[in-house]
Amino acid sequence: MTTLFVSDLHLDPARPQVTELFLRFLRDEGRRADALYILGDLFEAWIGDDDPSDAGEAVAAGVRAVADAGVPVYFIHGNRDFLVGADYARRAGMRLLPDPAAVALYGEPVLLMHGDLLCTDDTAYQAFRAQTRDPAWRQRFLAQPLAARQAFAAQAREASMARQREMIAGDRGTFETVTDVAPATVEATLVRFGVSTLIHGHTHRPAIHPLQAAGRACRRIVLGDWYEQGSVLRVDADGLRLDAL
Numbered sequence: 665m666t667t668l669f670v671s672d673l674h675l676d677p678a679r680p681q682v683t684e685l686f687l688r689f690l691r692d693e694g695r696r697a698d699a700l701y702i703l704g705d706l707f708e709a710w711i712g713d714d715d716p717s718d719a720g721e722a723v724a725a726g727v728r729a730v731a732d733a734g735v736p737v738y739f740i741h742g743n744r745d746f747l748v749g750a751d752y753a754r755r756a757g758m759r760l761l762p763d764p765a766a767v768a769l770y771g772e773p774v775l776l777m778h779g780d781l782l783c784t785d786d787t788a789y790q791a792f793r794a795q796t797r798d799p800a801w802r803q804r805f806l807a808q809p810l811a812a813r814q815a816f817a818a819q820a821r822e823a824s825m826a827r828q829r830e831m832i833a834g835d836r837g838t839f840e841t842v843t844d845v846a847p848a849t850v851e852a853t854l855v856r857f858g859v860s861t862l863i864h865g866h867t868h869r870p871a872i873h874p875l876q877a878a879g880r881a882c883r884r885i886v887l888g889d890w891y892e893q894g895s896v897l898r899v900d901a902d903g904l905r906l907d908a909l
Contacts, residue, residue, distance in 0.1 A: 679891075694735065
């Protein structure tokens with residue numbers, strides 16, 4: 665039996681082939697797993713649990729079928745779908761986890777994160793994240809009409825893309841550094857939670873990184889995105905594999 669980890673699927677009606685790839689993954693491999701962890705950015709955007717997206721309904725049914733087969737499904741919010749709420753989680757049969765979340769994985773303590781909290785060099789993003797995670801901000805936003813929330817999401821995506829283009833044009837090296845994790849933050853996080861393994865997504869840079877934290881040998885496992893192909897981490901009692909679908 666295998667525990668599965670995915671992140672950064674960015675499902676969107678504009679990319680139905682990726683949604684279908686994920687639904688096949690759920691039908692085939694998902695229902696045979698020990699557990700499934702979705703570490704954020706399941707959707708390209710999520711504006712509330714009344715989001716009318718066809719992809720959202722199809723995914724809720726697909727994930728619910730995995731849960732109904734006896735496989736626990738866990739979800740950590742990402743920077744694109746931080747408004748996924750209790751109602752959608754119930755429909756999908758998912759259990760919401762905090763970010764970070766420490767879990768036991770085949771006898772080993774492991775820390776799970778979306779990953780954006782590790783990118784502390786990106787101060788502009790961290791300020792935006794703090795604002796949008798504020799309960800008062802969320803309450804005001806979700807009280808707006810659906811059309812207003814859809815317009816906000818579209819504007820936020822365009823602003824993010826424009827900022828990325830501007831940063832890349834100015835200095836691609838700086839862009840790559842700022843939008844990746846800060847090594848000191850990674851080390852401090854591992855030390856704070858007393859774990860040797862950290863699993864996260866967000867940066868779209870799939871890899872397994874060995875590192876040292878307070879003199880201990882540790883590893884940071886980064887999940888890939890699903891823009892063009894799937895990315896999955898498979899873990900069992902004998903080890904792990906980070907694969908493309």
